[in-house]
Amino acid sequence: MTRRCVHQARHRCFLLSLSLLAVCLLKLVHVKVTLRDGIYYDVAGGFSGTDGAQAYDINCTGVYELDPVEVGKALAIKRKVTVNVDDDGTVALTSDCQTFVTARGYGGVPVSEAERGFPLAYSMVVHKNAPMVERILHAIYAPHNVYCIHYDQKSSPAFRRAAQNLARCLPNVFIASKLESVEYAHISRLNADLNCLSDLLRSEVKWRYVINLCGQDFPLKSNGELVSELKQLNGSNMLESSRPSKLKRRRFSFRHELKNVPYEYRRIPVKTAAPKDAPPHGIEVFIGSAYFVLSRNFVEHVSSSWVAKDFLAWSADTYSPDEHFWASLVRVPGVPGHVARSEADISDLRSKTRLVKWNYLEGNLYPACTGEHMRSVCIYGAAELRWLLNYGHWFANKFDPRVDPVLIRCLEEKLMEKRKAPGYSPNINITIGCAKTTQQTQQDEKEDTIQRMKFPVDLLAGVSQAELERLAHNYMEDLLYSNPDSPEHLVLSDSTQVRPTCCTSALPQPPPSCLHRIQRTARLLHQ
Template structure:
């Protein structure tokens, strides 16, 4: 009887397990689907019953000053409803503001500065004693350049804008308008017709550096930016971290692969090409002469954080001028010039040629996601890929702000306007937070 009773209990338990298993198989997918539908429904309800956008300043019709009604805190916390809402907003076709509207806006400088908040920024004593210089090499999307400038702007800093000579007349006028309204923003005195991967891109930065050296602002460090960069640190944070460099420079500098060596072992000629760049340095079979003084060539990227002393040395160095001349017919010389010069013996903030490679993830100058390294070095891109580079999406807000880098590349309001809006909001919050308890100089009135 006991055996029979035990067998009955065992059979009952097995039947119960089978029943629960069948129940899970039948209803769990439906339950998950229902939960998914509920989340999507919440997104739709929240999105449809709240105003799509809120104007920052009444009377301003520009898309650039329209704030979407979304919680950046929730985006940062990866709230599924708010992230879902950002995806809905992203899919909406927005009419991009034309450069002409910025020309018109900067036609009234007091109104422009007031609406965009340039005229009410407070500066701490620490910031005042540590001005930063910027070299902005840009060629299109005037409004995005303005948003970048506003995000890094501080009244005690100095900003050089180099626009491409082949940029549209409207873009050039918009840049001139920015420089005309902001006293510490100027246009580079010498401008290049910039061609992708050619020496002209490097010369554009060098032109700004020369102008910055003779400016009245005695800046401590210079940072170069392009039009699709965006800061991840507030000005107060940058000042604090730049001080920690103690005169050293920050940039990528690594030993080249055999493939990368082809860029400077052979003569390249600027030729017409049939795709978007129009002109491109094309490799020939003609070997190049060795670099001057048999200097070892290192490679990196175009982005740098350089001390004033380094730039002064570079500006007066015969060796640096010879490296520049030798680089004229190489491919993408800005990706070996800075990386090599910083390794020269005796330069301020020298990185010894015997020291290990400094990769782009070790240098904090720019946070870039390469498609072929996603899942291995960093999470997948939530935006779009262009030529294997991620244009970031709002779902990466938390990752971007916490990774530790100072700037991100690339951002585009046409891909994800929410990310830019949230970065602007977070940077403003961080600036105020870091300024708390410090002595501030604020505009009167």
């Protein structure tokens, strides 16, 4: 009897140990960010669930082509899924470097000879959301480039560990040697980039251009495409540089003091009544953004220039100096790749550094935001995928998986497609319950992808809106309703067939008259 009890105890201990080991392995290899309603989202971009009721197969090509079924499903997922950012998950994912590098494919990034001969450097100034930082790094990664990560001294311990693990696992990634406690619109934000630039100049990698990113940016071009376009700059720089308005002149005409404030940022530079002296060395102040693409020659010149150092010191008590420092220095005569002061303004639409959508310009300069707004800036939604990829910019801001996880995954997929990475998969599968995995299903999905809409959107810019809507309506009627059993019909779990009415615009963004039809499809999916 005693022997039997001992045997049972050992058996239970063995099962318990095995269960704990399985949990640890799952945490390490397939880190998940837990979501509500039985759905989770993993770092590799997939969706799964636990209730066994429905299956969502989002086709990114369909989203790109503004297929109403795919866009509608993306909207349904956006409403149903809430991502809880988990820095600890990224810490676990990166704790075993070999597993991390293999699982995320860092060791198999294809690189051309043209890319190897034109290495790039990145300054990543980040402070939160480690899973998103890793996804940005993964999207821009190439083994011959070099990457500096500057994390805020105020960042959480888990975020700092995640960043340190990334640097430990990838030999061409490192943490900035000097870290700032970054405050909004303060000189500390500019200093963070300058710290990385100083470290990058000491790197063994002889990079040609340096690009700075924040934690809500994402690339719109592959590394190869970016290299091809950067070569055409012939040593010049790419950044915004415009003459300041009367309102923006106040940012650098008066001294500012860092003070506590009772709202979001808690500490920001506040304007005082004390006027500032004129900028040193006769520098004319231009304004732009914090984002830049700078040549190595320009960075080397600035790092050793007393003019630049004096201007930096003068800028210390201004508001958001990162938005005028680079924009002004690039206009100084004699700097590598300088822009003459007499030349026209370089706005954010002319500069390819960052595509930002402001709500007060939506409907005039670009289509409406399909995600959410934060301080007048659009956090992009999935319906903007085509517009983002076709606009011509190199990077865009802002992205947030908590606002729209489908868009980021589709951007990842399109970049993978361009890079022709091994193991590339044309679809993401968003599944609640058991996903289809049979060979027949894969073949059906492949045929479905081939048959998806190939409407010549960008060739119809000169056609009237009414004619475009009529053409789109006729096309979708033919495509969707010619066969009642067509896979383009969306079949819900209760066998209900959803036949969306025409809502495919011949513009990169569906017009408002179409959006309610997409949303109706999304509501049906959500029920």
